[in-house]
Amino acid sequence: MKKIYGLLLVLLMAGFLLGAGCTSTDTTQKPVDTASEKPAVTITPTEAPSEKVLRVGDLWAVSSINPGDGHDGGTFVTEKAIVTETLIGANDKFELTPNLALSWYQVDDTTWEFKIRPGVHFHNGKEMKAADVKASLDRTANLSPSTATLMSYDRCEVVDDYTIRIHTKELNPLVPGILHYPDTAIVSGDSYAADGTFTHPIGTGPMKVESFDEQTGTLTVVKNTDWWKGQANFDKMIIRGYESPATRAMMIENGDLEFTCDPPYSEVDRLDAIDGIRVEKYNTPRLYKIDCNLNNPVMADKNVRKAISHAIDRTGIAKNVLYGVGSPAGGVFIPSMKWKNTTLQPYEYNVSLAKQYLAESGWTDTNNDGYVDKKGEPLTLKFFTYTERPGLPPMQEAISANLENIGIKVEQVAMENAVLSKAMGDDWDLYLSATNLAMVPDPEYVLKGWYSTNGVSNKAKYSNPVVDRMIIDGHRIVNETERYDHFRKIEAIVYDDLPTINVAYYGVAIVMKDNVTGYTFDPTAHDYRIDPGMSIS
Template sequence: MKKKIMSGLLILVLLIVGITGCGSQQRSDETGSSGDEEGQKTFVFGDTTFNAENGEPDINPHNDNSGWACIRYGVGETLFRFNDEMEMEPWLAESCENVDEYTWKIVLREGISFTSGRVMDAEAVKECLEDLVKNHPRAAENLSIAEITAEDMTLTIRTSIPVPALINYLADPYGCIYDVQAGVTEEGIVQGTGPYRAVSLTTDSEMELVKNENYWNGEPKIDKITVRTISDGDTLTMALQSGEIDAAYGMPYASYPLFENDNYTFTSCETSRVFFGAMNFESPVTSDPAVRKAIAMGIDKEGFVETLLGGNGYPAAGVYPDNVSFGGDVVSAESYDPEGAKQVLEEAGWVDTDGDGIREKDGTSLVLRWLTYPSRQEQPLLAESAQATLGEIGFQVEINNTADHNRIRTDSDAWDIYVSAMVTAPTGDPEYFFKYHCLDSSSNNDGHYHSDRLEELAQEMAKTFDADKRAELAIQMQKVILDDNAYVFCSHLRMSMISKANVTGLTAHPCDYYEITVDLDIE
């Protein structure tokens, strides 16, 4: 049935595109997104995720998740960055020395200026990082900065506790360095060091960029870039087909066949972005260990990946993908076993006494309130898949697919499982996910999960500098949360961007950060 529904949707999209294609193509030929009336080279990028719903109302990296937009669209850069193997390398920094467990000395690269015109030196970076920890709670917790001193091009950071992953955290998008003295406009625009400068921004609509004529690392090739927020997958599909945009991020997998021809180019890579559900430990339903175990056993990960993702991903064994030392087969999640899940529920007293297909226990029906959101195009599909497979073992799954999820998830009485998508290793280090989601102090411990053992392991990781030991601790920490079925990890994603064939220099990256760069060009 699910395959038939997906096929029907794809046929509908094809019919719509076929009907509108001739007129839309004429518009593309007349306007020409690769150049405007003055002969400037232009580029239009459609993105489903650049919106307030995802914590990106602007490009101020000190505001929620807006650092992702700042770094993705070529406005901001960080002191350090990741290469294609997710290894650390200097970017705005030239070198780094870990003097002792509390002290880091960073030498900055010479000859870099902000788009405001101010030279980037140690004092400018100091001002930016001090403003960051003042205004961004997660950054303040991660970095634990006690003092920063600046002398010419040398920045010295002293932390209040040992922070082994400090350099990794400085590569997080919130670490984009911008000119604090130039300020942040009412629109949320900052003056960074990247190849492009934002000149206008309307939340949930679009942003206009122009080339940074004085960029330090080469000459940008595009004169003007428009980033358009297109949260609806079908609308994004038709925008690329009609030529209204030159490239797209977040295209629904069901639309991929439309672009598998010589007119378009795919750039893809495996990422640590995972679809996963957080259990609500204050819910009378998911506070029951048997229910959590049955949920983990009742979701068909393989079927979801093959049927609904079209193979653009792979079933998740745990927090991390199998291309990192602390992920993949080193941990073992529950396998899809609907009959086993039924037995688990039966033994725990969840039985269908009235024959309506829904189990009950002590007068409470086995209703699972599934909270998710639409901007990640496959999230609703995962919800519908789980609704079907969990329904077969006695759950009644009620789906709340809403852009208002960030408000609702703070209300423990409003949901039982919150399913989202997250890049679990964006800093190339395993500590990130646990600090963000799983600990008593975590800002996004939405289900109020607690484990004494996990807290102990997290404290040990926080003071461990050896990379191999950190990986070993990460494996143990994953086993703790999987044994508790505190989270169910469904699938890691293969991230793709699709562009017209005449676009070059748009390359997918494992950390999902670097999209619009100095290499971007359009013929």
């Protein structure tokens, strides 16, 4: 660059001399870099001629780059910034695969042993060894009690430089799957200052942190030339969150981004038709579902929930609202998950049957105004969703129209996720979300969290003693075939009970510039995973 700036100075001086009356007309003469005696290259000072930069527009404002803090940092830093890596990977069938750990086995009911991959180095050049892995997992357990509880984490023991043993407080077959969870990504102790303050993640991934602007939420990462798998095909990535789907679409159309996802689905075909832009659609482990507030006596009525489910035109929503970026949902799990109960089909769209269920619970239109009522009170439901994911607000509108069609009045509220919970409080009936199914590649993770009485994600406040008992029993089943069969039975029970109403399986629309090639989608990622094998021309 010093040579280039020197050249610019020469060019400027030459221009000045010509303007001052230099009479040379030799147009074949070229300015020469006197330091190298080679023909100079004209370039603007802000350009780096060979640097390949990928500019990414994420769905969410970047609030954390600490993978172990139990918030959004893990998913962002591990899957999107690809700075950190987990011990365990997963393939497109959601089967666990080696990653930073080469192998693992269960020593006894409360002990798992993991062999650590030798020759892996952190971004600061230090080799990752068992002591580093132990320290990283200990910090995660301390920073994120929910992750520690999920793992039943007791302690981690260093056996030798490349072997650790994780001790749990009770039998936990989920341990290897939990180590695929982005929050358990391994970071060097040098990610923390002497006083314990987190500075930035020093991981083992294909990219390493260059800077993070907390004011704008902009993270800049550069290529790790000592990555154990090789090297990324681009030099730098600048990633920032833009929570409006329309903004993401506008920015890639204007040339401000090379990569983003989930523009307004109504814009997908138009964007794909623009010269220089393409859209690729993929299935991802996420479910559009409606939580029903069972604390509300109306929603506690199973007939009302069945009426709602039969009133929803899932096929029409997938085609005309999601524009094919998604498909109708039956059971909880997506078809590619090997533990899915394949007998559970989407509830039939049947307006007459929906009205029949309402009538069985005394909800009929007594005054012919088009709405059902009971004892003079109309059936009115408060229906909430958030705006960051482009499918949610239009789905809310379509579902509300379906419910109005069977005589239910709907009050719709859609707002940013950051303020939604406070706005809802306890005064809600229906909550539409797009919820991940594969943080841990095992059916227990979702079914326990959503449907056990004290489940951490049991927004519906569902309580079924039979389900509670089955989840406890299933936790102790280690044999994979028996385990999956057991949890399929639980999936069937909640499918029938409808504490949550499954609407559609999520599809993601990846939008890229045509100069980005070689992208491979990871179907186990929570939105998408940046592929270090991508090239930018």
